[in-house]
Amino acid sequence: MPGFEVFGAEERKQVNDVLETGVLMRYGFDGMRNNHWKAKEFETAFAQRMQSNYCQLVSSGTAALTVALAAAGIGAGDEVIMPTFTFVASFESILMLGAVPVLVDIDDTLTLDPKAVEAAITPKTKCVMPVHMCGSMADLQALKDICDTHGLLLLEDACQAIGGTYQGKPLGSYGDLGCFSFDYVKTITCGEGGGVITNSEKYKLNADHYQDHGHDHIGNDRGAETHPFLGYNFRISEMNAAVGLAQLDKLDGILRTQERNYTIVREALSEIDGVTFRRVPEGGVENYSFVNFFLPSESFAQKAHKALADAGVDACFYWYKNNWHYINGWEHLRDQNSLGPLSSEIKSQMQDLNKADFSKSDAWMGRTVSSLVKIGWTETQVRERAEAMKKAIASVL
Ligand SMILES: *Cc1c(COP(=O)(O)O)cnc(C)c1O
Numbered sequence: 289m290p291g292f293e294v295f296g297a298e299e300r301k302q303v304n305d306v307l308e309t310g311v312l313m314r315y316g317f318d319g320m321r322n323n324h325w326k327a328k329e330f331e332t333a334f335a336q337r338m339q340s341n342y343c344q345l346v347s348s349g350t351a352a353l354t355v356a357l358a359a360a361g362i363g364a365g366d367e368v369i370m371p372t373f374t375f376v377a378s379f380e381s382i383l384m385l386g387a388v389p390v391l392v393d394i395d396d397t398l399t400l401d402p403k404a405v406e407a408a409i410t411p412k413t414k415c416v417m418p419v420h421m422c423g424s425m426a427d428l429q430a431l432k433d434i435c436d437t438h439g440l441l442l443l444e445d446a447c448q449a450i451g452g453t454y455q456g457k458p459l460g461s462y463g464d465l466g467c468f469s470f471d472y473v474k475t476i477t478c479g480e481g482g483g484v485i486t487n488s489e490k491y492k493l494n495a496d497h498y499q500d501h502g503h504d505h506i507g508n509d510r511g512a513e514t515h516p517f518l519g520y521n522f523r524i525s526e527m528n529a530a531v532g533l534a535q536l537d538k539l540d541g542i543l544r545t546q547e548r549n550y551t552i553v554r555e556a557l558s559e560i561d562g563v564t565f566r567r568v569p570e571g572g573v574e575n576y577s578f579v580n581f582f583l584p585s586e587s588f589a590q591k592a593h594k595a596l597a598d599a600g601v602d603a604c605f606y607w608y609k610n611n612w613h614y615i616n617g618w619e620h621l622r623d624q625n626s627l628g629p630l631s632s633e634i635k636s637q638m639q640d641l642n643k644a645d646f647s648k649s650d651a652w653m654g655r656t657v658s659s660l661v662k663i664g665w666t667e668t669q670v671r672e673r674a675e676a677m678k679k680a681i682a683s684v685l
Pocket of ligand 1: 349350445469
């Protein structure tokens with residue numbers, strides 16, 4: 289997955305354009321910038337690549353989620369349905385706005401279970417946030433049907449699945465809003481950065497203002513601009529955007545390499561009796577950044593994960609026992625352990641996560657092991673890795 293593996297002359301050239309003018313900010317300084325508008329250029333190119341009308345770049349994927357929710361008018365007491373398996377950024381962005389994260393089970397897609405989503409809807413629900421974890425997607429058709437029936441917003445977190453598609457559409461472009469991260473370990477990176485895509489002119493304008501202190505960006509005198517509503521600072525710098533522009537050009541090549549490497553690993557693992565694979569919803573195409581597979585039981589999964597490490601196979605993850613990606617590791621969220629007091633809406637509305645029953649999620653996550661798919665591996669290296677994985681896993685079954 290990591291785009292830093294293919295960092296090179298193209299990124300240096302883009303950054304040098306910015307360094308030569310010294311204008312590190314994406315707005316203003318028109319006369320000094322020698323016509324370089326890296327953030328704007330990235331936004332135009334990214335929106336086009338993602339078949340969406342608009343893109344708003346921001347400072348991180350977490351900022352993208354926050355800005356997307358804010359742009360759609362989500363605020364205090366609004367409930368946002370999110371999965372038990374995701375990165376902590378999901379609930380961070382929701383809590384940031386005073387909104388209430390409602391955690392629900394995942395299924396064998398390792399993403400939101402549509403039945404669990406439906407069961408969690410209350411009069412306060414405003415948004416469903418599927419997270420396309422580890423390269424593959426949620427059942428977007430089922431989720432969209434639910435959102436349409438109940439008048440809810442569908443916000444896709446596509447941070448780990450950039451370039452994957454569903455019903456022919458790029459992931460992130462199917463819902464009302466889609467979010468991406470370009471942090472250092474994502475498929476394409478700009479060091480730190482993120483993006484929101486949408487077809488809604490209103491959401492785009494809201495996002496544009498919100499991520500820059502409410503600036504309306506009308507005219508060319510920043511100081512004289514007005515602020516129609518309260519905002520914040522989630523801006524990306526021109527330097528980071530420049531790196532992202534070079535990386536975006538490499539995305540399709542990265543996806544092809546990932547697919548080749550993924551296929552070699554998957555074919556090898558398919559030969560092991562007892563190994564099965566995560567379900568990809570009909571109409572979906574992965575971005576091939578991870579191979580995700582199930583062992584027959586939690587104990588077999590733990591043994592397989594250990595055997596892989598002992599055999600020197602790197603970058604294999606057992607999320608079930610991980611601090612950052614599964615509810616089991618989030619005692620700070622479960623105990624509402626924040627630095628300052630949380631808002632009364634959050635305190636009164638949040639489910640008791642220490643008592644909630646996520647046994648359905650446990651049943652899938654306990655059995656899941658994921659192997660990262662690197663871009664830099666040669667075909668010979670992937671074949672060697674695939675054989676080593678096969679041997680290690682077979683040895684514990
Ligand atoms: C990386 C990631 C984010 C957050 O992105 P940052 O740029 O690191 O803030 C959000 N959601 C998911 C699923 C991610 O993997």
